[in-house]
Amino acid sequence: MAIKKPTSAAAKKAASKKTTKKPAKLIFKSGQYIVYPAHGVGQVTGIEHETIAECEIELYVILFEQDKMTLRVPTSKAANSGMRALANDNVLKDAFTTIKGRARIKRTMWSRRAQEYEGKINSGDLLLLAEVVRDLHRTDEQPEQSYSERQLYENALDRMVREVAAIQGIDRGPAMDQILETLSTARAKAAAKAAAKAAEEAENEDENGEEAAA
Structure with missing residues (x-):
C-alpha cells in the first residue's frame, strides 16, 4: 500500500509547529x-x-x-x-527623593543587613542603590562607620554617581556634588526639625511644671 506523502505546504506547516520561538x-x-x-x-x-x-x-x-x-x-x-x-528622568527624580528621606535601619544582625545591601547594589536598580546610599550615609556628627559599612556605602555611591553622570551627560565630579549636597541638605533639615521639636517639648514640660507648682 502506497503511503501518501504530505504536500509541501503541509510539510512546511508541520515544520513550523516544531520551530521554537527565539527570545526577544x-x-x-x-x-x-x-x-x-x-x-x-x-x-x-x-x-x-x-x-x-x-x-x-x-x-x-x-x-x-x-x-x-x-x-x-x-x-x-x-x-x-x-x-x-539608563534610568529615565522620572526614575532619576525618584532616586533623589529617596536619598532625601530618613534612613531606615533594620534591627537585625549586621551580616544579614550587609547581604541585603549587597543585593541592592548588584540589583541594577537605581532606586535600590539610592536606598543604600541613604541608609549608610553618615554626617560628621554621627558615629564613624565600620570598614565594611564604609565599603558598601562607597560602592553604592559610586554606582549611583556613574549613572547620574551618564544620564545627565556630565562628569562624575559634578554628579557626586549633586548627590552629596542633596544628602547634606536633607540631613541638616532633619536635624533642625528634630531640634525644634525637642525645644518645644522641653518648653511644654517647663510650663506644665510651673502650673503644677502653682
Missing part, C-alpha cells in the same frame, strides 16, 4: 550607555558575531572604562541578565 532581543546601539547589574554603568562599543559549535551567536561588547574591563553578553540573554538602558 534588547536593542542597544553601539556607543549607548547601559547598566549591567553586577558592574554598573558601561558602554556598548560594538556588536560581534561568534560561531560556537556551528551556531552563530550575536554578542554585545560592553566596556566598563572605570574598571578597565570588557564584557561580552549574548544579545539573546541580555534581558535575563538584567541589562538595561
Whole structure:
C-alpha cells in the first residue's frame, strides 16, 4: 500500500509547529550607555558575531572604562541578565527623593543587613542603590562607620554617581556634588526639625511644671 506523502505546504506547516520561538532581543546601539547589574554603568562599543559549535551567536561588547574591563553578553540573554538602558528622568527624580528621606535601619544582625545591601547594589536598580546610599550615609556628627559599612556605602555611591553622570551627560565630579549636597541638605533639615521639636517639648514640660507648682 502506497503511503501518501504530505504536500509541501503541509510539510512546511508541520515544520513550523516544531520551530521554537527565539527570545526577544534588547536593542542597544553601539556607543549607548547601559547598566549591567553586577558592574554598573558601561558602554556598548560594538556588536560581534561568534560561531560556537556551528551556531552563530550575536554578542554585545560592553566596556566598563572605570574598571578597565570588557564584557561580552549574548544579545539573546541580555534581558535575563538584567541589562538595561539608563534610568529615565522620572526614575532619576525618584532616586533623589529617596536619598532625601530618613534612613531606615533594620534591627537585625549586621551580616544579614550587609547581604541585603549587597543585593541592592548588584540589583541594577537605581532606586535600590539610592536606598543604600541613604541608609549608610553618615554626617560628621554621627558615629564613624565600620570598614565594611564604609565599603558598601562607597560602592553604592559610586554606582549611583556613574549613572547620574551618564544620564545627565556630565562628569562624575559634578554628579557626586549633586548627590552629596542633596544628602547634606536633607540631613541638616532633619536635624533642625528634630531640634525644634525637642525645644518645644522641653518648653511644654517647663510650663506644665510651673502650673503644677502653682
